[in-house]
Amino acid sequence: MTRPIVILRPQPGTTTTAQRVRAAQLDPIAIPLFVVVPLDWTPPDPSAFDALLFSSANAPRHAGPGLAALAHLPVVAVGPGTAHTAQSAGLTVIETGNQDLAALVARQPAHQRLLWLAGRDRIALTHPAIRKIIPVYASEPVRLTLADADRMAGGVVLIHSSRAARQLRAELDRLGLPRTSIRVAAISARAANAAGTGWERIAVAAAPNDAALIAVARSLAIDP
Incomplete structure (x- = not known):
């Protein structure tokens, strides 16, 4: 089964990336961490x-x-x-x-x-x-709810920035939740480093754009 793709971007980036994820025949889940x-x-x-x-x-x-x-x-x-x-x-x-x-x-x-x-x-x-x-x-950061965190479990999270990586890490820590069931696709090495360790898997896009990010997320989503 293909893992869902979690989008953390604020609007209107959420909708734009979700359209690209669907075009790649993947299932997006929108959980914006900022407004x-x-x-x-x-x-x-x-x-x-x-x-x-x-x-x-x-x-x-x-x-x-x-x-x-x-x-x-x-x-x-x-x-x-x-x-x-x-x-x-x-x-x-x-x-x-x-x-x-x-x-x-x-x-x-x-x-x-x-x-x-x-x-x-x-x-x-x-x-x-x-x-x-x-x-x-x-x-402005948006607090992650337990329900949102549950929806992330087993998915592939798209990290578009270092700040988003730090915010996600901080919110999961605040909720006392592990990262071990979440895979991360980072738009850059800087963003990947900001995400830290403890994830099930983490991979970096070949270029800093949505197309490359979704491509690497796809590999994480279909790989058991």
């Missing part, structure tokens, strides 16, 4: 910047009316999904990465003046091109 909320922020003087940096589609999705003051600035987006959301918001994307934020930023010239509209909780990243960071949204 995304907008933050109050004040747009800076746009003349101080050459472009916007988006490390998540949540930035253009939740930036709110303040984004209008910066709408003439082009966008450097971490991946295709983020680029699509930025374009849907009326912005112009000039560069799209492959979901590897560090590699994307490393390619930027030092004289580039980037304004990073980010999440409140984000990876630590420095580069001369990043001139200012403004949090415009936050991913």
